[in-house]
Amino acid sequence: MWDKISRFYPPWLEIFPLALVVFALLYTNAWYDALPSTVPTHFGADGQPDGWSSKSFVSVYLLPLINLFIYLMMVFINLFLIIRPDDPRRVVNLTDKEKDALGPERLEAIRTFTARGLWLINALTIGCLAYLTYGSINVSLGRQEGLGWVMWVFFGALIIVSLGMTIKVLALSSPPSLKKNT
Numbered sequence: 001m002w003d004k005i006s007r008f009y010p011p012w013l014e015i016f017p018l019a020l021v022v023f024a025l026l027y028t029n030a031w032y033d034a035l036p037s038t039v040p041t042h043f044g045a046d047g048q049p050d051g052w053s054s055k056s057f058v059s060v061y062l063l064p065l066i067n068l069f070i071y072l073m074m075v076f077i078n079l080f081l082i083i084r085p086d087d088p089r090r091v092v093n094l095t096d097k098e099k100d101a102l103g104p105e106r107l108e109a110i111r112t113f114t115a116r117g118l119w120l121i122n123a124l125t126i127g128c129l130a131y132l133t134y135g136s137i138n139v140s141l142g143r144q145e146g147l148g149w150v151m152w153v154f155f156g157a158l159i160i161v162s163l164g165m166t167i168k169v170l171a172l173s174s175p176p177s178l179k180k181n182t
Contacts, residue, residue: 008083008115014075017123020130021071024064031137032060039140043132047147049139063136067129074122082115094173101175110172117165124161128154 005011035055042051053059082091088107089099091114099107131154135147 005079005083008112009119013119013123017071017126020123020126021064021068024067024130024133027134027137028061028064031141035060035137035140040136043136043147043151047149047151049146063129063133067126067133070129071122071126074118074125078115078118078122082111082118092173098173098175102173106172106176110169113165113168113172117161117168120161121158121165124154124158128158 002011037055038052039055039059040049040051041053041059042049044050085091088104088111092099092102092107092110094102102110128151131150132147135144135151138144139146
């Protein structure tokens with residue numbers, strides 16, 4: 001399996017988002033007892049907390065558990081729906097006529113680019129949620145006043161990567177143009 005994954009991206013890259021998931025869970029666990037009776041559960045666009053809840057397992061651990069769930073789901077999608085099938089025709093959502101026009105090399109290029117892009121989106125999403133967990137706990141403890149500009153960096157990066165992937169996949173999905181002899 002690792003050989004197949006390495007055709008798309010180095011498998012060791014999964015260490016980074018997984019480490020962020022583990023960090024968020026461990027950081028939450030390390031500071032849970034020190035948290036005050038109310039914790040921030042929502043932040044406004046300015047990064048300041050604007051919603052608070054009573055400290056409970058759900059209000060504190062929900063975000064790191066969502067982070068874990070998203071990580072596992074994105075890995076599942078990438079591995080089993082994109083990388084695992086032997087035929088790239090099975091994972092590219094085009095008509096059979098369009099797939100025939102593109103050819104197997106172009107279909108494989110689409111699949112490879114999509115797998116790499118999904119890894120990047122997963123890493124950015126996990127990083128964003130890990131930072132949100134870290135920031136929420138630090139706001140609760142009075143170590144920082146809000147989330148700051150870092151959240152906007154994650155959002156901006158996610159938007160840029162998503163738009164870039166869309167444009168690139170659309171370009172790869174366009175059949176090769178026929179050259180006219182004039």
